Amino acid sequence: MTTNPALVESPTVELDDTSKWFGQKVAVSNVTCSFGPGVTGLLGPNGAGKTTMLRMLTGLIRPSQGSVRVLGVWPRTSPSVYAEVGLVPEEAAVYPALTAREYVRYAATLSGIADVDEATARAIDTVALGEPADRKLAGYSKGMRQRAKVAAALVSDPQVLLLDEPLNGTDPVQRLHLINLFQRLGSEGRTVIVSSHILDEVDRMSDRVIAIVDGRLAAAGDVAAIREAMSDIPYRVRIESDSTRVLAARLLEEALVHGVSVDGGILHVETGDLAALGRRVPAVAREVDARITSFQPEDASLESVFRYLVRR
Amino acid sequence: MRAAWAITTTTIRQLLGVRRLILFGLAELAPAGVLLLMTQTLAEEAALDRLLAMVAALYFPLFVPIVTLIVAASALGDERRDGTLSFLVLRPIPRSVIALSKFGGAVIVAAGLNIFGAVALTAAYGIETGSWNLVVPLVVGGAFASIVYASLFVPLGFFTDRAVLVGLVFVFIFENAVVSALNGLSSLSPWRIGMSAFTGLAPTEVAAELSEFGGASLSSFGTALFRTVLIAALSIAATTMVLRRRDLT
Numbered sequence: 018m019t020t021n022p023a024l025v026e027s028p029t030v031e032l033d034d035t036s037k038w039f040g041q042k043v044a045v046s047n048v049t050c051s052f053g054p055g056v057t058g059l060l061g062p063n064g065a066g067k068t069t070m071l072r073m074l075t076g077l078i079r080p081s082q083g084s085v086r087v088l089g090v091w092p093r094t095s096p097s098v099y100a101e102v103g104l105v106p107e108e109a110a111v112y113p114a115l116t117a118r119e120y121v122r123y124a125a126t127l128s129g130i131a132d133v134d135e136a137t138a139r140a141i142d143t144v145a146l147g148e149p150a151d152r153k154l155a156g157y158s159k160g161m162r163q164r165a166k167v168a169a170a171l172v173s174d175p176q177v178l179l180l181d182e183p184l185n186g187t188d189p190v191q192r193l194h195l196i197n198l199f200q201r202l203g204s205e206g207r208t209v210i211v212s213s214h215i216l217d218e219v220d221r222m223s224d225r226v227i228a229i230v231d232g233r234l235a236a237a238g239d240v241a242a243i244r245e246a247m248s249d250i251p252y253r254v255r256i257e258s259d260s261t262r263v264l265a266a267r268l269l270e271e272a273l274v275h276g277v278s279v280d281g282g283i284l285h286v287e288t289g290d291l292a293a294l295g296r297r298v299p300a301v302a303r304e305v306d307a308r309i310t311s312f313q314p315e316d317a318s319l320e321s322v323f324r325y326l327v328r329r
Numbered sequence: 330m331r332a333a334w335a336i337t338t339t340t341i342r343q344l345l346g347v348r349r350l351i352l353f354g355l356a357e358l359a360p361a362g363v364l365l366l367m368t369q370t371l372a373e374e375a376a377l378d379r380l381l382a383m384v385a386a387l388y389f390p391l392f393v394p395i396v397t398l399i400v401a402a403s404a405l406g407d408e409r410r411d412g413t414l415s416f417l418v419l420r421p422i423p424r425s426v427i428a429l430s431k432f433g434g435a436v437i438v439a440a441g442l443n444i445f446g447a448v449a450l451t452a453a454y455g456i457e458t459g460s461w462n463l464v465v466p467l468v469v470g471g472a473f474a475s476i477v478y479a480s481l482f483v484p485l486g487f488f489t490d491r492a493v494l495v496g497l498v499f500v501f502i503f504e505n506a507v508v509s510a511l512n513g514l515s516s517l518s519p520w521r522i523g524m525s526a527f528t529g530l531a532p533t534e535v536a537a538e539l540s541e542f543g544g545a546s547l548s549s550f551g552t553a554l555f556r557t558v559l560i561a562a563l564s565i566a567a568t569t570m571v572l573r574r575r576d577l578t
Contacts, residue, residue: 039578077415078576092419093573100421108412114342126335127420169416 023227023237025053029177029208030074035083037069037232044069046232047083052210056203058219058240059212061229067212068107070229071179074210075104087177100128103170107181107212110166113155117146117165120154121172128173140172145194159186167195177208184218196222215314216252217291251275252291253315256284256298260307267305271297285315332422333430340434343407344400353396357446360387361453380454381538384467384527389520390505392446393471397439397478398496404435404479405568406486415577428568432561435483440475447471466530473557474523480564481519487571508546515546516556525553 028051037045045066061067072078073085076092085091092098112120121140125133141150144164149157154165163183170178180199184192199222203209213219219226220240228236228243236243258264261284265277268286273294275287288294291314302309360383367379408414408431417427447467455461481499486492508518515521528536529550539547548556 072577075415075419077418078578096423097421099419102419104415104419106412106415110412110416112339112343112411112413114346115339123335123339124416124420127332127417127422129332129421 021237022242023050023234025051025225027053029053029088030210031084031086032070032073033084033086035070035073035080035085037066037073037078037081044232045073045080045229048229048232048234049083050227050234050237052208052227054203054206054208055225056199056209056211056223058223058226059210059229060214060216060219060226060243061212061235062214065214065229066232067214067229068181069232071104071181071210071212074179075102100173101176103173103175103178105163105166105170105178105180105183107185111154111157111162114153116153117141117150117157117161117168120165121150121168124169125172130173136172136174140168143171143198144168160188160191163187164191164195167198171202175207178202178210180209180211182212182214184213184215192218217295217314220292251287251289252294254286254288254291254294255311255313255315256286256309257282257311258284258302258307258309260305263305264302264307267301268298271301273297332420333426333433336417336427336430337434337437340404340431341438344403344434344438349400353442354445357392357396357442358449360392360446361449364450364453365457376454376458377535377538380450380463381535383450385524385539388446388450388467388471389474389524389527390500393443393474393520393523394478394496394500394504396442396446397475398482398493398500400439400442401435401479401482402486402492402496404431404483404486406490406492409487409577410490418572418577423569424572425565425569428565428572432479432483432565432568435479436476439479440472443471443475444468463531463535466527466535469530470523470525470527472523473526473553474520476557477519477522477560480560484564484568484571487568512546516548518546519560521546522548522553522556522560526550526557529553 030052032048032050035045035048036043048070059067059070069078073080074087074092076085079093088098088101090098092102112123115123118137118141122133122137125136125140130136141147144167146161146164146168149161154162157165163186167180167183170180183199184195187195196218199209199211203224211219211222224239226236226238226240226243227234256264261279261282265279265284268274268284269277273288273290275289277287278285286294295312298309298312364379364383405414408417418424447470448464451461451464451467454463482492482496485495489495504518504520508514508521524539525547528539528547536547
């Protein structure tokens with residue numbers, strides 16, 4: 018029984034005192050942690066080292082120090098393990114000239130799947146791409162591309178799924194669908210590692226969190242414990258609306274709102290409970306007949322939260 | 330095998346967009362058009378001189394390298410720039426299959442375009458003179474040169490975003506200036522390897538005529554074949570090694 022919250026009992030993915038530096042820049046510093054079945058959120062601000070960690074886990078880059086094991090091996094030297102590993106990278110990483118179906122089919126063929134057509138249809142169905150699957154990826158929105166990439170990663174039915182900011186660019190419906198999908202994959206016993214810089218996203222899809230700040234392991238454990246640890250740090254949320262000032266005045270009456278400011282027509286709200294604010298704002302907007310066009314946690318405030326975690 | 334074929338066919342689709350096909354197709358027709366205009370009033374012997382001038386001054390040193398450079402540098406270069414290379418390498422297939430398939434796709438497209446140019450050029454000559462015995466030699470020579478250029482430019486595209494610029498420097502400064510001045514380096518010149526294959530298969534009088542166009546630095550067909558196979562094998566081995574060892578950041 019391990020007492021270190023960064024380690025799990027039956028790991029499928031492990032980093033042991035792993036560091037990675039590029040010239041003088043340290044991207045990941047002495048990280049020791051492990052991942053097992055279920056959904057784990059890899060949380061940290063932009064530039065924290067999450068992508069570098071995921072790329073080391075897949076073998077795309079080698080660690081400068083320490084070791085990385087996926088299903089017991091270092092993938093770069095044991096490529097057969099890629100049959101059991103799926104990666105959804107943050108960057109575009111799709112072939113614009115292919116349709117989504119061709120793209121997923123290509124992934125299935127390269128993964129050595131026997132029934133390529135069946136696997137392709139199943140993966141496309143899993144991400145609910147439907148009829149647009151026969152359109153070229155060049156014309157896809159970012160959210161639809163994300164779903165195509167998830168389908169390509171899932172087509173080989175992998176045991177380990179690594180997702181780098183998979184919800185970027187998705188609309189609320191797509192986001193909900195993907196979150197439910199990741200949770201289902203985790204409950205089926207797969208190791209699902211989802212990186213995000215948005216705590217609320219991680220909160221909604223994962224049971225366990227590894228928080229990375231400036232390349233270092235800042236915190237690990239369940240989401241509730243980490244949320245508790247950062248409860249005295251307010252979040253800042255950026256809201257765009259057609260009635261900014263009316264909405265600001267009304268939100269100030271809410272107990273969970275610590276403060277508001279309006280800057281260039283953008284409303285900035287401080288709160289101690291991001292999830293509760295996210296649930297409350299639509300109702301408040303309806304009350305004052307305001308239309309919300311954007312609701313986004315601000316990276317800057319999250320960074321301060323992460324830095325707080327590092328200082329603890 | 331299925332994976333290799335999938336990568337090769339996808340590479341061909343990537344490299345051969347409609348615009349590129351039209352542009353390169355028209356460019357490859359240009360020497361044939363010029364030849365047709367020039368040879369209408371000439372005797373067969375003079376027409377052969379004109380054809381060989383086109384082959385030695387335009388087709389091999391200009392059209393084949395530029396077309397192959399643009400095509401081959403994109404084969405791995407575009408994958409690296411677009412982030413799709415991770416899509417390929419994170420599959421349970423040997424890196425040698427990826428290297429071989431990307432090379433194969435680039436060669437099929439580049440050689441296909443250059444062979445089209447070779448057929449057009451020798452067909453124009455055949456139409457004017459009734460002599461068709463240079464079609465196969467030029468097709469083979471164009472294919473050899475395409476393979477050797479692709480051997481250099483496929484890995485080059487992986488290493489640098491400025492592959493086209495570096496390739497142009499190689500073609501115009503090294504091959505067309507340095508090697509022209511120092512015949513001992515001709516074995517390192519891809520278009521001379523292609524032209525060696527051409528002269529090796531062409532009637533003997535063609536080789537004699539070509540000496541006027543720098544043909545003295547050419548080797549036999551067998552040597553050209555050996556060099557082509559060797560350079561292609563070294564290129565695939567080097568690309569495989571780089572794909573295994575180099576980080577994809």
